[in-house]
Amino acid sequence: MSQQANIDSMTNILGQTFGLYVQTHGYHWNVEGPQFRQFHALFEEQYQNLWEALDEIAERIRCLGAYAPGTLSELTTLAGDAPARAQSAEAMVDALISAHGALAAKLRDAITTAQEAGDEVSAGVLTDRLEWHEKEIWMMKASRA
Template identity: 40%
Template sequence: MQLVKALERILADSYVLYFKTQNYHWNVEGVEFRSLHLLFEEQYKDLAESLDEIAERIRSLGTKIPVFSNLIKLASIDWTNQNETANEMLKSLTKDQDIIRETLYNGLKVAQAERDECTADMIIGRIRVHEKNRWMLKSSLLII
């Protein structure tokens, strides 16, 4: 049950990050528009695929996925700011990568404690993606 709760938190953070990144993809402006538009698209598309993988892992553990309104309450990622500049978007998403990485590492500890190697492997894969995403976002921040 602890593992399912950890996976629900991962799913919640992934959902918020997905919507936030897609919104930034639509709304980014400035001299780096094209490169950021494409970077955000690449990241939200990856997140979309991960949502299904995480949800199906929860189902394979015998639990139903919470309704969206309950699931989203578990998220640690904030999305209250609007009308951000491209630079602010990059800073915000870089911070969010740190948040989701922490959520993933917490889930990994639980999966390893419960000796669930399949879930641990999935989480390790997501950690790898988010660490790369953080690097890409932070590196883009330096050019603006």
């Protein structure tokens, strides 16, 4: 794999992370119901982690010699289609489980791309992100049990 493929992969992960950040922050603002406090706090923890990840991923792109997307338009395009608005706390959790799972799958591909480009640092950053997303999926699934 080329270094450009690695940069493109990292850029796509940045956009997908941005999309999940926006989705999660919106859920934090709008969650209601008997589990309000629990989910309000959970979503806040998640969007704060995602916000910090955006900086880490963008700075890694810069370390690779490329410019990170820096406009709302670029990030929105990279984020992909906006998810349908969830109306209940349970629907929000289900949507986030799905979104984290989709991003985890993209992270696995990006890790392979980084490794094939000989970029172990990016592979490490992405592996750390994958670990976090998998843990969040587990925690959200456990909250529904």
